[in-house]
Amino acid sequence: MSKFVKFQCNLDTFIDDLNNILDANNKQIDALLKQNDKTYASFVKPIQIMDEKLELFFTPLSHLNSVNNSDDTQKTYSDALPIITEYSTNISQNIDIYNAYKEIFENEKETLNHEQNRVLELNIQGFELSGAHLDAETKKRLAEINIKKSELQNNFSQNLLNATNAYEKIITNEKDVEGIPASDLEGAKFEEDGVTKYRFTLQMPSYIAYMTYGPNRDIREEIYKAYVSRAPQNAQIIDELLALRHEMSNLLGFKNYSEYSLASKMADSTDSVLSFLDKLLKNSKAQAKEELKELQNMSETKLESFDSAFYSEILKKKKYSIDEEEFRPYFEQKSVVNGMFEFLNKLFSIEFKKVDEELWDEKATSYDLYVDNKLRSRLYFDLEARKSKRGGAWMHNFQTHSTDESGDIKLASAFLVCNFPSSTKDSPSLLRHDDVVTLFHEMGHAIHHVLSNVKESEVSGVNGVEWDAVEFPSQFLENFAYEPKVLKMFAKHHKTGEVIPDEMIQKLVDSKNFMSASGMLRQLEFSIFDFKLHTKAYKGNEVQNLLNEIREETALIQTPSYNKFQNGFAHIFAGGYAAGYYSYKWAEVLSADAFFRVVDEGIFDSSTAKNYLDIVLDGGGAKSMGEYFNLLMGRDADTDSLLRLNGIK
Structure with a gap:
């Protein structure tokens, strides 16, 4: 059994090493293409392994640039980005590789297993979405667009980080x-x-x-x-990105970027996405208006956007006698992490064993995961905020479960990153309950990647999963952070060791859907804005005008004119959610439906939970998530489960 790849990144030699790897890869591809009789084993598998090795080399740099950002990581990452983007674009547009994949699929589809056929199907689709079948001039322009897009997205993210730190x-x-x-x-x-x-x-x-x-x-x-109003210079980047995405989509035969985006997702049309979002908006708005009335009663002056969190906290205390500060002593970070491990052990028989290794920060840790006493994967945790780390929380996959050239199993690993309050020698990191939910959410992503048992890396773990389904496992797990049985495993006072009292748990449960309809409207605002923004090449004031128009339906408190939310919307301008932010709600339907089934079965006695491990987590991206969901539940997802989860009637 192969050991895990050591986390390392030599910034001094990175660019030279990258160029050497890419040169070797190009020579290997040329040699593979010269084969007379190309098969899955002799052509597709070697390319997959080559791609996985490149990922293992490049991922530590992108990770360091996010969690330990410095002038050196910025420069190296910025220098590497156009190199790796040009290489990736050239590969994705290589007509000879595309034709070889199509030929192999036609010749071997009856004898290959479902994982291998899925690899071929997704690759063929990927080549077509990259324009491999188009003329040389169009491919050249698409390559230029890809390089420019990657540079702009990196600049957007860096501008935001710099403005946040300034x-x-x-x-x-x-x-x-x-x-x-x-x-x-x-x-x-x-x-x-x-x-x-x-x-x-x-x-x-x-x-x-x-x-x-x-x-x-x-x-x-x-x-x-x-x-x-952070990073106003990002407005220009938004204009450039939107223009490039629209041009790219047109060159590939799509009306707009939203249509292009859906080609690889579960949703089947732009109309179905907008209809889905509109239905949630209509179902949520009346309740949101009632919530706002109640909130307004707490203030003697007209509520503004910068008042809502303050008065929400006051109202929450009044309605539920709940005070976040009361709860934080029960959510000491290390206790929460260990309790989450215990919960996952009871639910899925996962055991976590700490690894003694030096990482990028003294507070970063790693654990090996065992299922039924068998080593399955490794997880790296970096949970506390610091200036060198970008904001938010995320899971980033590192290694992927697959087989190598000899057929030996390669184990998976991933990074789980949050920005929780920093601990000091005098005070521990005490979390809000929202932080606990965030940790469970990212853990859902992490185990989705590292517990896959697929042998083909391109459809193992989170790879190959439709983007509008990738949040299903994360949202599924986060829901358990409100369950009394689960909370009692880790919610213990960090000084006395007292388990959180039942009445405090009840307060959390009762307040779970506090202002939930208002929260739904806010998420729908983001989703509708993102999706409509990518239906044409909006620019300049048109971007703000579109957002203002949407806010007429979604924002019950008037937004100040200085609010330039879009300049900080990193999910769609620096991440992978462009024309896909709706995915959070789309996947939440799946997660809510499966969660209620598990709870109704008693959580730890749930056959659905065990099937979830065997079907969804084990299967990775080797089948469509729609197919997995039907295998798990025996039916299609019920949209009403999402409304039930949010307490919207």
Whole structure:
């Protein structure tokens, strides 16, 4: 059994090493193409293995650039991006490889297994979506577009990170921090010239703390304004990206980028996506209006966008007697992580064993995963916020479960990254319950990748999964973070060891769907904006005008004119969610439906949970998620489960 690849990245030699790998790959491809009798074993498998090795080399750099960002990682990553993009584009447009895949599929589809046929089908589709079958001039233009897009997306992300790190608000008046939880104040507090001061930034834990608890309305607006007006230079990048995506789609024979995007997703048409989103909007709006009325009653002045989190917290306490600060001592980070491991052990028989190895940061850790006493994979955790790490939370796959040249099994690994409050030698990292939900969400992605038992890397783990289904496993797992049986496994007071009382759990359960219809409208705003934005080449003021038009239906509190949310919408301008943000809601239908089945069966006695491991997690992307869901549930997904999950009637 092969060991895991050591995490390493030599920035000094990276570009030379990358060029050497790509040169060797190109020579190997030329040799493979010269074969007279090309088969899956002699042609497709070697290319898959070659691609996997390239991923293993490149992923540590992209990971470091996200979690330990520096001038050196920025420069190396920026230098590498056009090189790897040009190579990938050339491969994806190679007509000879495309024809070889089609020929092999026709000759061997009856004798290949479903994993191998899926690899061929997805590759053939991928080649066609890359324009492999088009003329030389069109392919040249598509290659130029791909390189430029990758540069722009990287610049968008870097601009956002720089703007986030550049801002800080220093507060000296104690009255302006009254009511902010002690754990948040501890992280903000510092001494200067004998004066106690408090530093608030746009890093998520700090930003959320002041927007939720900060008593000074003017300061809340100042911090909010700084957050929603970050990186104005990204407006120009948005215009360029939209134009390039639209041109690319037209060259490939699609009316627009949204139509192009759906070619590889579960949803079958732009109309079906917009109809799905519109139905959720109509079902949620009346309840959202009632929620807003209740919220407005908490304030003597008209509610503004920078007031909603503050007054929501007050209303939540009033309705449910719930105080986030009461809960945080029960959600000490290490206890939550270990409790989540125990939960996954009871649900899926996964055992976690800590690995002693040096990683990119002293607070990063790694664990080997065993199922039925058999080593299956490795997970790397990097959970605390720091200036060198980009915001948000994510799973990034590293190794993929597959077979190598000799037929030996290669094990999977992945990174799980969050931005939780930082621990110090004097204070532990105490989480909000929302942080616990986030951890479960990303863990759902992680085990989806690393517990796959597929032998072909291109359809193993999260590879090959339709983009509008990839959130199904993450959302499925996050729902358990509200279940009393699960909470009692890890919610223990970090000082006394007391298990969280039943009445506190009940408060969490009762408040789960607090302002849920309003939250639904906000997510629908993002989804509709993203999808409609990619139906034509919007530019300049048209982008803002479209967002304003959508907000007339979705934003019940008028948004300030200085709010340029789009300039920070990294999911669609720096990530993989362009014309696909709707996927969160699309997949949530699947996750809600499966979750309720497991809960109804008793969670730990659930046959559906065991089948989920064997069908969805084990199967990776080797079949369509629609097919897996039908195998799991015996029927199509029920949209009403999503409304039920959100308490929307």
